[in-house]
Amino acid sequence: MRFVPRSAFGQTVLLIGILLLINQVVSYLSVTYYFIRPSYEQINSLLATQVKGILASDMLTAEPAKQQVFTERTGIKVLSPEQSMQQGLRNSTYYGFMSAQVSEQLAEKAEVRISTTTGSDSPYLVWIALERFPDHWIAVPISGLSEANISPLTMYLMVIGILSVAGGWLFVRRMNRPLQALQRAALQVGKGEFPPPLAEQGSSEMIEVTRAFNRMNQGIRQLENDRALMTAGISHDLRTPLTRIRLATEMMPEDQEWIQEGIINDIEDMNAIIDQFIEYARQDREEVRENTNLNELIEELTQARHIEESHHIELALQNIPSLSLRRIAIKRVLDNLIENAFRYGSDHIVISSRVDTQQKRVVCSVRDFGPGVPEKDLDAVFQPFAQGDKARGSTGSGLGLAITRRIIDAHDGNVTLRNHPEGGLVAEFWLPFRR
Template structure:
């Protein structure tokens, strides 16, 4: 039952207002019918019954001028008498039977009666008593016009329509701050600073907005403190590492085996420090140009060291230019490939492609360029696929436990900066597939590549 209710606050508000209006209209119609229409109908029925009874009484009088009296009564009261054939000629066949009126008049007459109404130029009530089945009496209803009830219906319809549109406007006004909150929350989720929201609307929404602003400022301070900490640690580690490297270069040649190991460890530590710095500076890479993703992939692959020609297989489709920050995207591609090298196995397959093209093969607002990197390792535990994108988190033991745990966190941070998406899934045979998708339409201003 609850699943049938609208999901959004706006839709629920409109639904509630519409439901209240429907109930209000139903009650209004009921009240009008009971306290306005029904008493009027009862009065009309009583008058019609009285006229029919009066004419019947006059017909039973045994006086010489009875026919003249009947004609005078018909002229004054508008009551006409017809036999069946005359009634047909007078328009009986075009009348409509009303059982409700028939039941009410039967109570007045004290015997079953049939009532039919006609409405041509004038409205008439046709009455036939069970005691005289071949006789019809037609009464002119001079004070009744069906158009007199139309203003009530019109006003009810007008009030209902204005109330619905007023309710929709009120719901939009009430939910406008909530939409601003939703947009700001999405910015925070994407790593952006939404700024302070204007505190407006109902008191409850103002309080929520104020609490959201406080939370946003707290998140920004926490982010700044973390970035400052990472940057400070990364900077302070450079000096002792440099001294250690200088010291190793001064060691005698007889200890080259030690020098080689120390230098390798220093290079690893410098690489980890570079990852710290890249993670901290992710938001600063906001200058976008139109680039060819295939060119960046080839540049990264050509710059890889200690990798054979058969270790990487490229399947690059023809791609349109994508708005991106080239240095940041190279870091994304490099981190994904290094992750496949360290935790997977060769060969590593790199593919590119385009999705959501129009039937004529043209790009649209929904077109996205994608990149997939597939290794030949053991894959990753599906329960931990979301965790590996968090800073300092690593996958399961099957994929090793070395490194800083920032590789995929930097990947997601840079991809979100490009308003893209990154996802993981295991290959049906073996290995892990890392897929990124980048939109062609970007809200940032894009400078064509030189």
Template sequence: IYRELGISLYSNEAAEEAGLRWAQHYEFLSHQMAQQLGGPTEVRVEVNKSSPVVWLKTWLSPNIWVRVPLTEIHQGDFSPLFRYTLAIMLLAIGGAWLFIRIQNRPLVDLEHAALQVGKGIIPPPLREYGASEVRSVTRAFNHMAAGVKQLADDRTLLMAGVSHDLRTPLTRIRLATEMMSEQDGYLAESINKDIEECNAIIEQFIDYLRTGQEMPMEMADLNAVLGEVIAAESGYEREIETALYPGSIEVKMHPLSIKRAVANMVVNAAR
């Protein structure tokens, strides 16, 4: 039977000459065979051009190697196994990549929404999907975004109401200037200019609340804007010395904002 199967016995020296030196030791196979035989066993596998060969040495015959050729398995038979293994590995890698991508998609949406909130844009509520932890984070973000939007709406409503209410006392002051005597004409004119400037500030503020964006800049004469501030702030027991560049200086700016900034500097300097 051994002769028909091609099984042969070799001593240690003869086994080395017969191909044992080219065989590779497999710890897993040795451990499994040792469990089956009930003692220490060493298993090596030699893959040659004809067919794989298993070398086996047991604890019962420590100086004898058993050579078992696997005639039914040829070296070319490993190619399909390799292809199947490679295909399974590629499918596993592709499936893992797709799974991670699906799991990360709500995090990407959350990142984009957070960037929008940082820019002052409140996005619509995000769809809650994915892992339970991701759904919890998305739900908390939606609550936070809704709270920020509510605060912004309340602020806009409050500021709009304050701006609207400021018009009433300004209107009363304007009516009071109409009843001033001609001797106080210069004072009435100055008060009316201040009222017009306040109304312009209120209009600008309301436009900002309405659109959520700053007013666009425009080309204006910087000397003319500074001249209006000097004319408005002079005469209150103080003289303002100027050294303006002759001629006009066209600059792209917010004229009203420049006037407010320069007027504040003049008032602070006079204190």
């Protein structure tokens, strides 16, 4: 379990929060030790002085009349335990640090308690009991303790901390917004799409990065356009001599029919390779997405394949939701996978579809019952011009799976190959959906 976030946004907010927490703790301790503590020490010193005065005048052992006169003049009461309980000692609170300081100044053990009163100018009573006079309590009225209450200080520090963290969060969010836009644009470029230039905003460093990305995006787009134009030009120039060769082949004598058939097959293979080059360069970026049920495309392609009697397709389709797809591009994906399964696998294949509700995606797989592909070559066959079935005499340009992966990536999905435990190869791709 990670406690440190991975994103720069989360790390910055966490850093601000930690710094503010340290600042709050230091402020709290500083106020406590340099303002509140001296106030309480001064109060304890005054209480000890009052007790010393009472002890010096022997007021604890004086007659009740004399104690009454003393109370009227000073407000300090000398009470028995029973009287003390009746006048507020029962609801008092013991304070250890005050007892320790008063005991230290009196040079004898003392117990200090504080209770509140009503209807008096002095809202607090400090109760003091000395060890050598266990049958007497001294009640000293005092005011000003409420001014040293640390609850408002705590609330103040909490409010300041919350406001500071919220302000830092808004600031960092504003700083990271251009980074998020840059991330989305980079993902689009990785899929072969070219977003419009990003707005140059944020800090000076962020503006420079955005400007460099816009230039890179424009350069890659120009390179892609040049490559598509060059591929189309080369393909067009190659088709012209291929057409002339085919016409010349048609006029060959009948006794050379076997040569004629071989040349025509080679020309058809070359035309198919040229078509794949064009498809790989074009990427079908101009096609508009539309809501489509993948099962319908599978059934349509399966129906078209029934013209070949040697090929058999078994369907295992489940109910799946409609997806926003480029129909022609996805049909090309399915056609490539089916063609590879028949060409390099077996005459019997199984096409299945299902819904992964946990991951919110639709999964489609094409399985053949051939010898499969070596594990080390499973991912390499998706590279352009790579062929993973050299042992069986593969033909073609090696662009079929590269085109398939590019189309699936453009749909925010993924495509993989794996060998089935019972034999054969499984080509599987998934596409995300939203309810």
